Amino acid sequence: MDDGLFRIEAGQLAGFLRDPAYLVTPKRLGPTEPMADDSWQLRPLPTALSGADGSIWIATSAGVRRADPHRVAAGLAPPAPQIVSLLGDDNAPLAGPEPVLPAQVRRVAIAYTAPGLKAPEILQFRYRLHGYDDD
Structure with missing residues (x-):
């Protein structure tokens, strides 16, 4: 299990890929409760999908979870x-x-x-x- 779903800015991810010592600061998207840490991969279907409303749907072995990046509390x-x-x-x-x-x-x-x-x-x-x- 992990601590939920996080977002890493593209620039920070690029910095980390160039230098693994690069510090990234992830922002919590939710949910706050632990999620199964294994993706439920049904090839060739993706593990995560973006909904028409911008929400993110994630498939894990424990079920499907939804996160709404527009409601990120990190900006508050x-x-x-x-x-x-x-x-x-x-x-x-x-x-x-x-x-x-x-x-x-x-x-x-x-x-x-x-x-x-x-x-x-x-x-x-x-x-x-x-x-x-x-x-």
């Missing part, structure tokens, strides 16, 4: 992260719109999330502490 802004809780050394919650850490705090615990109801399983987070982590 990701949901804004929200801090659920912020704790200092003594596990006392730090509250307020702009909480300030007391002096000599050595550990900070930050719990965060983002409201991604359409496909929460594909949400990914990155974080950086300004003044501590390199850019």
Whole structure:
């Protein structure tokens, strides 16, 4: 099984074919749930077809799947992260719109999330502490 269906831009694919070390950045088309990773090849019929509406139909051993490139969520802004809780050394919650850490705090615990109801399983987070982590 794999992680779904992805699109790779033609220029990136050409770059990869010239140099296998070339970095490609695939965009998820869907579905978000795993698909069978083996194509259901019925020679001479193709494994994937483009529909009249631009959708892509993919045949696998588990059935036929449809993806609509026009509905790719990659072009949409990701949901804004929200801090659920912020704790200092003594596990006392730090509250307020702009909480300030007391002096000599050595550990900070930050719990965060983002409201991604359409496909929460594909949400990914990155974080950086300004003044501590390199850019």
